[in-house]
Amino acid sequence: xxxxxxxxxxxxxxxxxxxxxxxxxxxxxxxxxxxxxxxxxxxxxxxxxxxxxxxxxxxxxxxxxxxxxxxxxxxxxxxxxxxxxxxxxxxxxxxxxxxxxxxxxxxxxxxxxxxxxxx
Amino acid sequence: xxxxxxxxxxxxxxxxxxxxxxxxxxxxxxxxxxxxxxxxxxxxxxxxxxxxxxxxxxxxxxxxxxxxxxxxxxxxxxxxxxxxxxxxxxxxxxxxxxxxxxxxxxxxxxxxxxxxxxxxxxxxxxxxxxxxxxxxxxxxxxxxxxxxxxxxxxxxxxxxxxxxxxxxxxxxxxxxxxxxxxxxxxxxxxxxxxxxxxxxxxxxxxxxxxxxxxxxxxxxxxxxxxxxxxxxxxxxxxxxxxxxxx
Numbered sequence: 001x002x003x004x005x006x007x008x009x010x011x012x013x014x015x016x017x018x019x020x021x022x023x024x025x026x027x028x029x030x031x032x033x034x035x036x037x038x039x040x041x042x043x044x045x046x047x048x049x050x051x052x053x054x055x056x057x058x059x060x061x062x063x064x065x066x067x068x069x070x071x072x073x074x075x076x077x078x079x080x081x082x083x084x085x086x087x088x089x090x091x092x093x094x095x096x097x098x099x100x101x102x103x104x105x106x107x108x109x110x111x112x113x114x115x116x117x118x119x
Numbered sequence: 120x121x122x123x124x125x126x127x128x129x130x131x132x133x134x135x136x137x138x139x140x141x142x143x144x145x146x147x148x149x150x151x152x153x154x155x156x157x158x159x160x161x162x163x164x165x166x167x168x169x170x171x172x173x174x175x176x177x178x179x180x181x182x183x184x185x186x187x188x189x190x191x192x193x194x195x196x197x198x199x200x201x202x203x204x205x206x207x208x209x210x211x212x213x214x215x216x217x218x219x220x221x222x223x224x225x226x227x228x229x230x231x232x233x234x235x236x237x238x239x240x241x242x243x244x245x246x247x248x249x250x251x252x253x254x255x256x257x258x259x260x261x262x263x264x265x266x267x268x269x270x271x272x273x274x275x276x277x278x279x280x281x282x283x284x285x286x287x288x289x290x291x292x293x294x295x296x297x298x299x300x301x302x303x304x305x306x307x308x309x310x311x312x313x314x315x316x317x318x319x320x321x322x323x324x325x326x327x328x329x330x331x332x333x334x335x336x337x338x339x340x341x342x343x344x345x346x347x348x349x350x351x352x353x354x355x356x357x358x359x360x361x362x363x364x365x
Contacts, residue, residue: 013355014359
């Protein structure tokens with residue numbers, strides 16, 4: 001029997017799936033509101049003070065951070081496999097994985113810091 | 120049977136590879152009668168019986184049960200006994216061996232790699248502890264049967280491997296049918312294994328990028344892509360919650 005080797009894939013895949021679910025649920029609504037309905041005048045633009053007050057709430061910030069972080073890891077996972085398979089560079093998987101997930105991690109740190117210090 | 124003058128014909132371009140004779144596969148064209156009730160396999164049998172006895176291909180049951188006659192028909196992985204020549208009229212139609220496997224001769228491919236992978240996932244009911252006597256029945260409810268029945272329809276025809284871009288790029292990938300058959304036992308209420316040691320590997324379920332071609336080409340309507348994604352959920356949960364089994 002082959003020895004049991006620990007692989008990071010289950011954890012990376014959970015972040016990827018989580019990101020997929022969140023992106024599919026949240027982003028279309030945001031695009032519909034801010035990209036279509038508000039420019040068309042179907043829905044009124046929220047005023048800046050209202051948005052600022054909303055973003056000032058701790059729970060809203062945590063939710064925003066979760067959405068951004070999961071979406072970044074979703075994108076990293078997709079970019080990793082798409083580039084490896086379309087460009088035929090699967091033999092550099094370790095390096096590509098470090099670049100993709102590293103980018104997602106860096107973006108996550110920036111996002112969390114913004115959510116923490118934004119006034 | 121003699122071919123009357125009115126019988127239309129269809130040209131079959133068949134990949135030939137004769138080890139020791141051909142450096143690489145070449146196409147050879149044969150004109151066969153285009154009959155409404157002839158499958159591609161009937162065309163190949165006609166060639167072998169009447170036109171060129173040296174053509175080699177695998178077949179057995181002629182009715183989509185044995186899984187021997189999988190080939191690439193006009194670029195697509197198909198069971199040749201269930202694919203009719205009229206679909207490709209007026210022709211020509213190209214017959215090649217299954218992609219992704221070494222060719223032994225003509226349309227015959229080497230499937231040893233798959234057989235080794237299949238036995239590695241323990242495709243049988245694994246039981247632990249005391250066994251009931253051989254005469255005992257192990258009854259299942261219709262729901263328990265439904266949980267795995269779909270995956271038990273697999274006939275090991277290997278169309279899913281041939282259609283899978285991950286397998287064609289990386290032959291170490293465990294592949295759709297072996298994982299679907301592992302799930303056939305994992306989801307069986309009589310089985311006590313979860314095959315985590317052989318499925319939770321980078322070349323097993325985590326190699327799959329959910330292209331979904333395996334499910335599209337399966338002639339028995341097994342859904343290997345779903346089987347793999349379901350196991351990813353089980354394996355991910357088991358990795359995060361190490362105390363959870365199944």
